[in-house]
Amino acid sequence: MESRSCYALMLVVVLATAVAVHGNGYEYDEDLSLSFYHKSCPQLEKIVHHKLKLWFTNDSTLAPALINLHYRDCAIRGCDASILLDHKGSERSAKASASLRGFQVIDDIKSEVEKKCPKTVSCADILASAARDATAAVGGPFWSVPYGRKDGRISLAKEAQSLPSGRERITDLIELFQSKGLNVLDLVVLSGAHTIGRSGCASLQHRLFNYKGTRKPDPTIDPRYLNFLRRKCRWASETVEMDAVTPRKFDVQYYKNLQKKMGLLSTDQMLYSDSRTASIVSALASQPEVFQHQFAASMLKLGKIVDYSADEDDTEIRLKCNRVNA
Numbered sequence: 406m407e408s409r410s411c412y413a414l415m416l417v418v419v420l421a422t423a424v425a426v427h428g429n430g431y432e433y434d435e436d437l438s439l440s441f442y443h444k445s446c447p448q449l450e451k452i453v454h455h456k457l458k459l460w461f462t463n464d465s466t467l468a469p470a471l472i473n474l475h476y477r478d479c480a481i482r483g484c485d486a487s488i489l490l491d492h493k494g495s496e497r498s499a500k501a502s503a504s505l506r507g508f509q510v511i512d513d514i515k516s517e518v519e520k521k522c523p524k525t526v527s528c529a530d531i532l533a534s535a536a537r538d539a540t541a542a543v544g545g546p547f548w549s550v551p552y553g554r555k556d557g558r559i560s561l562a563k564e565a566q567s568l569p570s571g572r573e574r575i576t577d578l579i580e581l582f583q584s585k586g587l588n589v590l591d592l593v594v595l596s597g598a599h600t601i602g603r604s605g606c607a608s609l610q611h612r613l614f615n616y617k618g619t620r621k622p623d624p625t626i627d628p629r630y631l632n633f634l635r636r637k638c639r640w641a642s643e644t645v646e647m648d649a650v651t652p653r654k655f656d657v658q659y660y661k662n663l664q665k666k667m668g669l670l671s672t673d674q675m676l677y678s679d680s681r682t683a684s685i686v687s688a689l690a691s692q693p694e695v696f697q698h699q700f701a702a703s704m705l706k707l708g709k710i711v712d713y714s715a716d717e718d719d720t721e722i723r724l725k726c727n728r729v730n731a
């Protein structure tokens with residue numbers, strides 16, 4: 406089984422690389438560059454690193470929050486910091502964004518960066534850098550972040566509402582990821598970010614008591630885990646860790662949990678029952694190095710998503726991350 410799933414993963418990696426190289430290319434910002442700020446803001450990464458160290462000392466739960474924020478940014482209109490805008494009707498004001506955190510961290514980094522390199526570094530780049538450092542800080546991989554993203558001026562709550570909430574079918578997730586230039590491997594690997602962090606109980610309560618109107622719980626939940634979740638999630642306002650076994654470690658326990666019917670969201674658990682994704686779950690569960698390596702590769706792809714339909718006039722280097730320039 407193990408060598409079979411390893412083979413399956415290798416095959417998917419090869420296919421994924423082929424798509425990345427020969428695909429239509431319109432989804433990725435190939436103008437990003439590792440040396441983008443070398444001259445204009447050489448201190449950028451040091452500032453991000455230093456600030457995060459201070460914030461994480463006080464609150465280590467901010468690391469998953471920042472990774473999630475970067476994903477939610479890139480999934481709508483590309484990585485343009487549209488999630489950070491704080492006006493009426495923005496993505497951030499949507500009900501689906503209510504639990505997002507880490508905005509203050511980005512504002513704090515931005516104000517320091519503005520002191521050292523005024524009007525130079527986009528909020529989208531700061532967020533990409535922070536998500537990378539946050540991943541490394543919890544034991545995940547480190548990768549070099551290419552820079553040069555622009556900040557968007559458009560942010561719509563209804564677009565944030567359209568992001569998956571954990572109740573979708575795998576086909577929906579595959580299609581959504583495909584529409585952003587991400588493939589099935591990216592979907593399974595990036596879902597592995599749920600090895601850290603927490604979820605509001607509202608996202609899983611439908612699984613616990615009356616699943617799909619059956620008056621029974623979701624049969625794909627392990628009975629002991631079900632008991633635990635029922636106790637933990639008496640109120641929708643409670644939160645629960647996404648990886649019940651090693652919640653603060655960036656490891657492959659997330660995939661091992663799926664094999665033991667201990668996935669928190671139904672979209673997590675279904676990755677192990679769907680024939681398109683199950684073999685990738687098995688392969689990642691048993692190969693931590695592959696997960697670490699591929700997570701970095703998939704995050705790089707996620708971080709390059711750009712909305713080419715956006716007008717140049719609709720982009721800028723924001724001075725404050727929570728509002729567009731006057």
Ligand code: HEM
Binds near residue numbers: 569
């Ligand atoms: C595949 C589709 C995905 C679905 C359906 C999904 C769904 C969710 C949900 C419902 C939560 C809990 C939110 C809350 O109640 O506070 C969550 C949290 C989280 N998600 Fe996802 N997610 C997906 C993909 C991703 C991706 C691609 C990443 C990053 C690469 C990611 C990273 C995270 C992190 C780190 C958290 C924890 C946040 C925290 O502790 O503050 N998710 N996700």
